[in-house]
Amino acid sequence: MAVGNLEFIKSASGTSVSSLQITDCFNANYDVYKVVIDNDNGSNNDLHIRVINDSGTVISSGSKYDYANLELNSGGSFGSNKNTGFNEFRGIGYQATTGNVTIAYFYNPHNSSSYTFAMSQSSSVYTTQLRGGKSIGVYKNADTITGLEINEVNSDFTYINVSVYGVK
């Protein structure tokens, strides 16, 4: 068993799928998690991410998600996207026709006394132009969260790979 600074917990993958769940990846052993997302898609958009609680329920209602993103475009003006009281995270990563990579950190997901916080950095190419991303988010319910569901927009993922690590 690895006992170092970054401990691999679980990975999940899919090809030609509209959604990927990675379940039982958050547990009582860690407060902070690193999530690596690598995907390719037929269209460009934000990733839509929802949390899964310890009953296995995907939280998709109840106005519990706030998020804010900055889009860093190499060939145009930078943009922003934000929402409060929404039904999911948007922009913790992207889907893109020439690939997207994301490193996200989730804080306190398994702590039933705390909100779940998220922050991420992403990089992708949108129709020949680089789009970098920086985002923050909070799931505003003190739940025990055990996993994530990642959904596409308009087009299935060609592939999607997700790896989750606990940070000691």
Add this chain to the structure above:
Amino acid sequence: MPLGASRFGLLGGADLGKLQLIETKTGSGVSAIEFANLGNYNVHFVTMPTMETNSTGHPQASKMQLRFSNDGGSTFESGASDYQWANQYVAVGGGNGESKDSADSSIEWTPRCNNGEPTSAYMYLYNLKDSAKYSFTTSHTTINVDQGEFFFGSGVYTTAETINAIRFYNDYSMTGSFSLYGIAES
């Protein structure tokens, strides 16, 4: 005479966690620091604990640059449109802004690293060893004290090919260090 040193991590040794040190390199008065041993990872992590150059007067050319090699470090790709990058800078004076280029010969990723004004940073690099994917970067710097600003941003090398060496360089002589890590996936 430029000085440099290397320290290697425990590739293939005991499992001490998935953030695996590949190599640390230091330089004093050098024009570039290169890594030609990238291991076998999909995601790499680089720390730059401190870096300054011998530049004065805050020239644009004192910003740190990055290039990639597909021939083991014999040459580094430097075509005029090989790279794209985009950084957001945030300033203590209250201003912020965009710094970007959609066709460049390198990835620019830090504020100006003037003499006596060191900058620290980290960078993630993605897909370097994947011949079918672009190589991406995301990065974040500390504040440059004299200029009072920091950068966060992203870059891409827009050719899908295997990258097997990376070069961090500056138009001015650099003094500082880098550590390269791989993030293992199992």
